[in-house]
Amino acid sequence: MSKNKIASLEQYCFDGSGHFDIAKTSTSETSLCSEREKAEKRVLKNNDKIDELQNRLYADKKEGVIFLFQAMDAAGKDGTIRAVLSCLSPHGVHEAAFKSPSAEDLAHDYLWRITRQIPAKGEIAIFNRSHYEEVLIGRVKELYRTQDCARRINLDEVIGHRYEDIKAFEKYLYHNSVRVVKIFLHLSKEEQARRFLSRIEEPEKNWKFSASDYEERKYWDAYQAAFESAINHTATAYAPWYIVPADNKWYMRYVVSEIILKTLEDMDPQYPSVTKARLETFKAYQVELQREIEPRKEKSKEAEKEKGKSKDKAKSKKK
Numbered sequence: 042m043s044k045n046k047i048a049s050l051e052q053y054c055f056d057g058s059g060h061f062d063i064a065k066t067s068t069s070e071t072s073l074c075s076e077r078e079k080a081e082k083r084v085l086k087n088n089d090k091i092d093e094l095q096n097r098l099y100a101d102k103k104e105g106v107i108f109l110f111q112a113m114d115a116a117g118k119d120g121t122i123r124a125v126l127s128c129l130s131p132h133g134v135h136e137a138a139f140k141s142p143s144a145e146d147l148a149h150d151y152l153w154r155i156t157r158q159i160p161a162k163g164e165i166a167i168f169n170r171s172h173y174e175e176v177l178i179g180r181v182k183e184l185y186r187t188q189d190c191a192r193r194i195n196l197d198e199v200i201g202h203r204y205e206d207i208k209a210f211e212k213y214l215y216h217n218s219v220r221v222v223k224i225f226l227h228l229s230k231e232e233q234a235r236r237f238l239s240r241i242e243e244p245e246k247n248w249k250f251s252a253s254d255y256e257e258r259k260y261w262d263a264y265q266a267a268f269e270s271a272i273n274h275t276a277t278a279y280a281p282w283y284i285v286p287a288d289n290k291w292y293m294r295y296v297v298s299e300i301i302l303k304t305l306e307d308m309d310p311q312y313p314s315v316t317k318a319r320l321e322t323f324k325a326y327q328v329e330l331q332r333e334i335e336p337r338k339e340k341s342k343e344a345e346k347e348k349g350k351s352k353d354k355a356k357s358k359k360k
Contacts, residue, residue, distance in 0.1 A: 048072035048073050049073075050073070050296070050299050050300065050303060052072070053283045053284050053285055053296065053300075054281050054282070054283055055272060055273075055276040055281060055282045055283075055284060056276055056277060056278045056281040056282075057273075057276040057277045057278065057281075058278075060273060061269060061272045061273050061276070061282070061284065062269070063227070063265050063266075063268060063269040063272075064265070066227060066284055067227075067286055068227050068228055068229040068232065068286050068287060068288045069229065069232075069286055069288040069289060070286055071286070071289060071292045073292075073295070073296060073299070074292065074295055077289075077291045077292075080291050080292055080294075080295040081291060081295070083295055083298070083299075084124065084125065084294055084295050084298045087125075087298040087299065087301075087302045088125070088128035088298065089128070090302055090306075091125075091126075091128055091129070091298070091301055091302055091305060092128045092129065092130070094302075094305035094306065094308075094310060095129050095130060095133070095134070095165060095305070096130065097310035097311060097312055098133070098163055098164075098165070098305065098308065098310040099130070099132060099133040099163045099164070100163070100310070100312050100313060101163060101310040101311055101312070101313065102161075102162045102163035103162055103163070103218065103310065104162055104163075104218045104219070104220065104308055104310070105159070105160035105161055105162050105163065105164050105165070105166070105218060105219040105220070106160065106165055106166070106219065106220045106221075106222065106304060106305075106308065107159070107160060107165075107166045107167075107168055107214075107219065107220065107221045107222065108126075108165065108166070108167050108168070108222050108224065108301060108304075109168040109171045109173070109221060109222065109223045109224065110122065110167070110168065110169055110170070110171075110224050110226065111170060111171065111173050111177070111223070111224070111225050111226075111268070112225065112226035112227075112228060112287065113226075113228050113233060113261075113264060114233065114254050114257060115228065115233050115236040115237060115240075115254070116226040116227075116228040116233075116287045117226060117228075117287060117290050117293060117294075118169055118170075118226060119169070120290065120294075121226065121290075121293060121294050121297050122136065122167055122169060124294045125294055125297050125298045125301060126167060126301070129165065133163055133164040133165060134164065134165045134166075134167070135158070135160070135164070135165075135166055135167070136166075136167040136168075136169060137158040137166060137167070137168050137169065138169040138170065139154065139155070139168065139169070139170040139171055139172075139174060140170070142154065147188060147189070151172065151175050151203070152172055152206070152210060155171065155172045155210075159214065159219060160219065162218055162219075171223075172207060172210070173207070173223075173271055173275075175203055176200055176203050176204060176207070176267065176270075176271045176274075177264065177267045177268065177271060178264075179200075179203075180200050180267045180270075180271075181260050181263045181264055181267055182260075185199045185200075204271070204274035204275055207275050208274075208275055208277060208280075211275070211277070211279065211280040212277070212279060212280070214280075215279040215280060220279075220280070220304065220308070221280040222280075222281070222283070222300065222301075222304050223275075223276075223280060223281065223282045223283065224282075224283045224285060224297060224300060225268060225272065225282055225283065225284050225285065226285050226287040226293060227284050227285060227286055227287050228287040228288060229288055230258070230261055232287075232288040233258070234258075237250060237254060237255065272284070283296075283300050285297060285300075
C-alpha cells in the first residue's frame with residue numbers, strides 16, 4: 042500500500058474491478074492497528090455492536106448473510122470464528138463445516154450440500170470452507186476427473202465452468218436477499234511452518250497435527266495459484282472477497298471483526314415498527330395483565346403484614 046494512501050478496510054477488498062496478485066499481497070502487515078492490545082480491545086467493542094445488529098437482523102427478517110472462510114491449513118479459521126463470532130446468539134446463527142464430500146454429496150451436483158445450508162432471511166450462516174473447495178483442492182488434485190459425470194462433460198473445462206456456476210449462484214442468492222461475504226485468511230508458508238512446529242513440539246497441540254498436513258505443503262504453490270485464480274474469477278461487487286493478512290492472529294481477528302461489522306451496518310437491519318392499531322390492542326392486554334398481577338401484590342402485602350405481626354409477638358414474648 043502506498044504511504045500516501047490512508048489505511049482502510051477497503052484495501053483488503055477485491056470486488057472484481059482490479060487484479061489480485063497473491064505473491065504481492067502481504068500476509069503480515071498491520072496498517073489498521075499496529076498494537077495488539079488496542080486491536081483486541083477493538084474486537085471486544087465490535088462484538089458488542091455485532092451482537093446488537095444480529096438481534097436487529099433476526100427481528101427484521103429481510104435479509105440473510107453468509108460469512109465464508111477459506112484458508113490454507115493452520116491459518117486460524119476455527120480460532121477466528123470462535124473469537125469474533127462467539128458473541129452471536131445461537132438463535133438465527135449456524136455454522137457449516139464443509140469437509141470431504143460424502144457418497145450422498147457426490148451423488149448430487151456439487152452445490153447440493155451448499156444450498157442446504159443457505160440461511161433464511163434474518164439469519165447468519167458461517168461457512169468453514171465452502172463450495173470453493175471445488176476450485177481449490179478440486180483443482181489442485183483434479184478430483185473431478187475421478188468423479189462420475191455425464192459423458193458429454195469436457196473435463197478440461199470443468200474448473201472454468203465452476204467459476205461461472207459460482208458467480209451465477211452467488212448472484213442468485215444476492216437477488217434473493219442473501220449476501221455472501223468471502224474471507225480468505227492469507228498465511229505465509231513460513232508462518233505455517235512455525236505453527237506446524239508448535240503443534241509438534243507442544244504436547245497440548247499434538248492432536249492438531251497430522252501427517253497429511255505436512256504432505257499438503259508439497260502443493261503450496263499449486264494452492265496459491267488456485268486461490269489467486271478463484272478470487273480473480275469470482276470477485277464481484279455483490280459478493281466480494283476480503284484478503285486478510287493472517288500471520289498475526291490478533292490482527293487477523295480484528296480485521297475479520299471489522300468486515301463483519303461493516304457488512305451488518307451496510308445491511309442496516311431495523312426492529313419492526315408497530316402500527317398504531319396494534320398499539321391500541323396492547324392497552325387491553327395491559328389491563329388484563331395488571332389485573333393478574335394486582336391480586337398477587339395484595340397477597341404479598343398481606344403476607345408481609347402477617348410476618349411483621351409474628352415478629353412483634355415473638356419480641357413481646359421474649360420481654
